[in-house]
Amino acid sequence: MSGGRVRRLLLGAAAPVLALVAAILITSLVLLVAGDPVLDTWSTILSAPRERNVANIINNATVLYLSGLAVAVGFRMNLFNIGVDGQYRIAAFAAAVVAGEAWLPGYLNTVLAIVVAMAVGAAWAGIAGLLRATRGVSEVISTIMLNFISTSLVAFLLRKAAVRAPGSNSINTKEIPEGSRIPGIPFGGGVVEIYGFVVLAVLSGLAYWFVLNRTRFGFDLRATGQSTTAAVASGINVRRMIVIAMLISGAAAGLVGLPILFGDAYSYGSTFQSGLGFSGIAIALLGRNHPVGIGLGALLFAYLNEQSNPLQILVGVSPEIVAITQGVIVLTVVVSYEVVRRYRRRLEQQAVAAATDRPERPAPTEEVAT
Amino acid sequence: MASVETPSRSDAPPAVRLRGIGKRFPGVIANDDINIDVARGTIHAIVGENGAGKSTLMKILYGVQPPDSGTIEIDGAAVTLGSPADAIKAGVGMVFQHFMLADNLTVAENVVLGAERLHGIGAAAREEITRISGSYGLGVDPDRLVEDLGVGARQRVEILKVLYRGARIVILDEPTAVLVPQEVDELFDNLRELKAEGLSVIFISHKLDEVLSVADEITVVRRGTTVTTVDPAGVTARQLAELMVGSELPSPSTESSTVTDEVLLSVRDLTLPDPAGGRPLVDGVSFDIHRGEVLGIAGVEGNGQAELVETIMGMRDGATGTVELAGTDLSGRSTGQRREAGIGYIPEDRHRHGLLLDSSLWENRVLGHQTRRPSVSHGLVDRAAARADTQRIIEAYDVRTPGPEVPARALSGGNQQKLIVGREMSGDPVLLIAAHPTRGVDVGAQAAIWDHVKNARRNGLAVLLISADLDELIGLSDRIEVILRGGLVGRFDPSEVTPEDLGSAMTGAGSDAPREEGSP
Numbered sequence: 048m049s050g051g052r053v054r055r056l057l058l059g060a061a062a063p064v065l066a067l068v069a070a071i072l073i074t075s076l077v078l079l080v081a082g083d084p085v086l087d088t089w090s091t092i093l094s095a096p097r098e099r100n101v102a103n104i105i106n107n108a109t110v111l112y113l114s115g116l117a118v119a120v121g122f123r124m125n126l127f128n129i130g131v132d133g134q135y136r137i138a139a140f141a142a143a144v145v146a147g148e149a150w151l152p153g154y155l156n157t158v159l160a161i162v163v164a165m166a167v168g169a170a171w172a173g174i175a176g177l178l179r180a181t182r183g184v185s186e187v188i189s190t191i192m193l194n195f196i197s198t199s200l201v202a203f204l205l206r207k208a209a210v211r212a213p214g215s216n217s218i219n220t221k222e223i224p225e226g227s228r229i230p231g232i233p234f235g236g237g238v239v240e241i242y243g244f245v246v247l248a249v250l251s252g253l254a255y256w257f258v259l260n261r262t263r264f265g266f267d268l269r270a271t272g273q274s275t276t277a278a279v280a281s282g283i284n285v286r287r288m289i290v291i292a293m294l295i296s297g298a299a300a301g302l303v304g305l306p307i308l309f310g311d312a313y314s315y316g317s318t319f320q321s322g323l324g325f326s327g328i329a330i331a332l333l334g335r336n337h338p339v340g341i342g343l344g345a346l347l348f349a350y351l352n353e354q355s356n357p358l359q360i361l362v363g364v365s366p367e368i369v370a371i372t373q374g375v376i377v378l379t380v381v382v383s384y385e386v387v388r389r390y391r392r393r394l395e396q397q398a399v400a401a402a403t404d405r406p407e408r409p410a411p412t413e414e415v416a417t
Numbered sequence: 418m419a420s421v422e423t424p425s426r427s428d429a430p431p432a433v434r435l436r437g438i439g440k441r442f443p444g445v446i447a448n449d450d451i452n453i454d455v456a457r458g459t460i461h462a463i464v465g466e467n468g469a470g471k472s473t474l475m476k477i478l479y480g481v482q483p484p485d486s487g488t489i490e491i492d493g494a495a496v497t498l499g500s501p502a503d504a505i506k507a508g509v510g511m512v513f514q515h516f517m518l519a520d521n522l523t524v525a526e527n528v529v530l531g532a533e534r535l536h537g538i539g540a541a542a543r544e545e546i547t548r549i550s551g552s553y554g555l556g557v558d559p560d561r562l563v564e565d566l567g568v569g570a571r572q573r574v575e576i577l578k579v580l581y582r583g584a585r586i587v588i589l590d591e592p593t594a595v596l597v598p599q600e601v602d603e604l605f606d607n608l609r610e611l612k613a614e615g616l617s618v619i620f621i622s623h624k625l626d627e628v629l630s631v632a633d634e635i636t637v638v639r640r641g642t643t644v645t646t647v648d649p650a651g652v653t654a655r656q657l658a659e660l661m662v663g664s665e666l667p668s669p670s671t672e673s674s675t676v677t678d679e680v681l682l683s684v685r686d687l688t689l690p691d692p693a694g695g696r697p698l699v700d701g702v703s704f705d706i707h708r709g710e711v712l713g714i715a716g717v718e719g720n721g722q723a724e725l726v727e728t729i730m731g732m733r734d735g736a737t738g739t740v741e742l743a744g745t746d747l748s749g750r751s752t753g754q755r756r757e758a759g760i761g762y763i764p765e766d767r768h769r770h771g772l773l774l775d776s777s778l779w780e781n782r783v784l785g786h787q788t789r790r791p792s793v794s795h796g797l798v799d800r801a802a803a804r805a806d807t808q809r810i811i812e813a814y815d816v817r818t819p820g821p822e823v824p825a826r827a828l829s830g831g832n833q834q835k836l837i838v839g840r841e842m843s844g845d846p847v848l849l850i851a852a853h854p855t856r857g858v859d860v861g862a863q864a865a866i867w868d869h870v871k872n873a874r875r876n877g878l879a880v881l882l883i884s885a886d887l888d889e890l891i892g893l894s895d896r897i898e899v900i901l902r903g904g905l906v907g908r909f910d911p912s913e914v915t916p917e918d919l920g921s922a923m924t925g926a927g928s929d930a931p932r933e934e935g936s937p
Contacts, residue, residue, distance in 0.1 A: 260798075261797055261798060262796055262797055262798065263787050263788070263793045263796050263797065263798060264796070265798075266780070266783060266787055266793075266798050267787060269776075270773055270776075270784060273773045273774075273775060273776065274769070274772075274773055274774070276766075276769040276770050277769065277770055277771065277772060277773055277784065279732055279752065279770075280730070280732065280752070280762065280764055280770040280771065280785070281752075281753075281756075281784045281785035281787065282751065282752040282753025282754075282755070282756045282757075282785060282787070282788075283752075283753065283787070284751060284753070392824075392826065392827070395823060395824060395826075395827040396827045398819055398823070398827070399817075399818060399819060399823055399827040399828060401819075
């Protein structure tokens with residue numbers, strides 16, 4: 048069986064590698080057409096990152112990983128949660144307000160803020176889930192609209208809750224007290240630190256894997272994602288599953304902004320990073336909704352983001368070129384997965400045909416009725 | 418059933434002569450030494466089990482796939498068919514099982530589409546369409562929108578498309594699979610017209626009664642090779658089936674009665690309103706099924722049998738009436754709870770309702786049993802136990818597969834169905850609902866599934882059997898109820914009823930007749 052396992056692994060890796068190669072080729076083509084130096088650009092991007100850069104990559108990947116997980120939960124159920132972006136921002140805002148008020152001491156405050164973030168993210172996504180389950184509204188449409196509402200709502204509430212730092216134009220929520228911040232983990236000789244939240248991200252990945260692949264709930268979720276009709280016939284309450292899946296996806300989305308909030312920014316302000324939810328869609332696609340795959344996808348995106356920073360200074364190319372690479376990856380990955388899937392299906396059918404190509408025998412092994 | 422030589426109606430060469438056709442796919446021999454002669458002006462049927470190689474053979478004849486060996490002669494001249502365009506040029510046309518028509522175009526536009534060079538797209542084309550329609554009795558109005566046409570009329574448009582392109586040899590792939598009995602008769606009349614005009618029709622089917630009624634010659638394909646060519650006048654459906662399987666065929670006839678007087682399933686006044694506001698889909702249905710009894714439901718498709726089953730399974734909202742299983746009232750319970758109460762369910766459409774096609778066989782074993790051991794315990798999926806139990810099903814129900822890890826999609830229809838039957842029989846059900854259990858499966862799997870239904874009956878289950886195959890219903894049931902427009906309209910004793918009686922009751926012709934005496 049080990050031969051088959053190796054082949055399965057190779058086939059699994061073939062699609063992303065194929066996509067990556069295609070994306071690099073297309074990006075090079077864009078550089079060529081624009082008259083930019085192709086080789087210099089790649090040698091900058093592919094140069095070995097320094098410790099400080101590695102820490103940045105890990106930090107960025109932590110955030111992207113959580114976003115990818117949130118999207119992947121929906122994907123496994125055939126729900127397209129485009130609203131992770133809105134969900135994480137409204138959740139991070141709520142968490143920042145709660146943590147900034149510091150109603151509870153020390154880490155109790157942190158825990159409360161994390162719970163609030165997950166609850167708010169879940170509630171925001173749950174709106175789309177309820178609409179889909181009761182009224183049949185496509186979650187694609189409703190989550191996109193909820194993104195806009197979330198942006199406006201947060202901007203509106205931020206004005207009410209914000210404190211203006213003297214001599215600054217940006218407005219922020221109250222700073223989280225020092226005792227409630229999550230300390231960084233010293234990295235590479237202690238010069239730099241990575242987010243302590245990375246531990247929680249890894250735990251989230253483990254939980255995702257366990258719940259989806261080992262529990263009855265996960266089975267129901269995947270079954271519903273594959274075939275709603277078969278799920279109904281098997282006794283799964285599909286409407287309830289839709290709401291629950293959206294709640295879980297939203298709760299995971301609620302975590303996305305927290306590594307930044309508790310490890311770096313300490314408050315939510317008008318400059319808080321946005322757009323992480325959309326990267327999560329690409330990363331979930333790239334990682335095939337697999338917890339390890341999403342991790343690799345998050346690292347790749349974070350790596351490209353970080354390594355593109357010096358492009359402008361060193362070779363005079365806009366760092367936005369990696370956004371093209373990332374976008375192309377998403378397109379090519381969808382195509383290459385389909386190619387590999389068809390190839391794999393053909394292999395399987397041949398295997399079945401070969402194994403069943405044996406002489407007929409009387410149909411049932413039990414006694415045949417006469 | 419003596420095999421006949423190719424009838425020499427004239428000295429003209431046969432319209433189609435296939436000699437030694439072979440086609441291999443990696444690991445599979447699809448066709449091997451196929452020899453067929455189709456005489457001009459005849460209907461030639463090709464019958465065989467699913468997977469016997471009929472479709473591959475037709476694809477070769479229509480130029481979709483090149484043969485690895487052998488020769489094709491059309492009207493005595495050897496041809497090489499590299500593409501469907503070559504085939505059309507040689508006068509071969511094909512009507513596929515799934516129609517390829519644009520709904521929002523008219524009949525004329527559909528026919529002309531892709532063949533604009535022949536007669537243009539204007540009056541000349543219309544005239545030609547009307548002429549063909551008239552001379553073969555197709556009765557097709559060129560100006561109707563295809564979306565307004567019924568299934569039978571759409572099929573005639575497909576035939577017209579083929580004739581418009583000048584086909585003298587028309588291949589029809591399982592043309593009756595989508596038709597109701599009355600439309601089948603109309604189709605056969607059309608085919609006879611084609612024959613009378615000197616065209617040759619190649620008719621692929623596995624409905625043996627139809628083949629016997631319409632074909633002039635029948636070629637049996639088994640395991641990729643032509644077994645024999647027979648004259649329909651000299652064979653029975655049963656003999657044909659035996660030629661297809663290559664062994665003696667078990668009949669669906671049931672053994673001595675095992676019916677007891679203990680009621681297991683009691684349905685009272687079950688009604689399912691039409692969400693669109695029309696006549697109720699299920700209309701005040703009441704019946705009992707006893708331990709060890711098979712109740713057959715006969716009916717023309719679309720008269721509420723699918724809705725009846727889904728209502729009993731709790732899959733439909735808004736139903737009224739009661740469903741009682743072994744003394745427990747199931748009304749208001751969810752589908753999952755009904756399954757747990759002991760209902761095994763073989764759905765009508767196994768791809769839509771019975772399987773997760775991209776999941777492994779053992780995951781499909783878990784489906785519908787998510788709340789029960791051995792596949793699930795304490796909220797966790799017990800993978801080892803599920804795999805072991807799948808292996809048990811594979812062996813006990815003769816599911817042909819390399820193992821439980823294979824995705825369900827890779828299995829043939831018959832093997833998928835055997836897996837479903839095995840799954841639904843595990844977990845000690847008290848009621849088995851089997852909706853069209855042998856639809857689309859080959860003759861070998863059909864016999865096996867009949868045996869499993871009989872075993873279930875002998876083991877004291879109540880069985881609700883829905884089928885469009887009247888022989889199957891009569892052979893397996895202890896009692897037959899006829900469903901018409903959502904209501905039960907007649908009860909028959911299968912030992913006395915004939916398919917003709919059932920047929921007239923199903924269409925409403927016999928609904929005024931006195932209810933015949935049933936068993937309980």
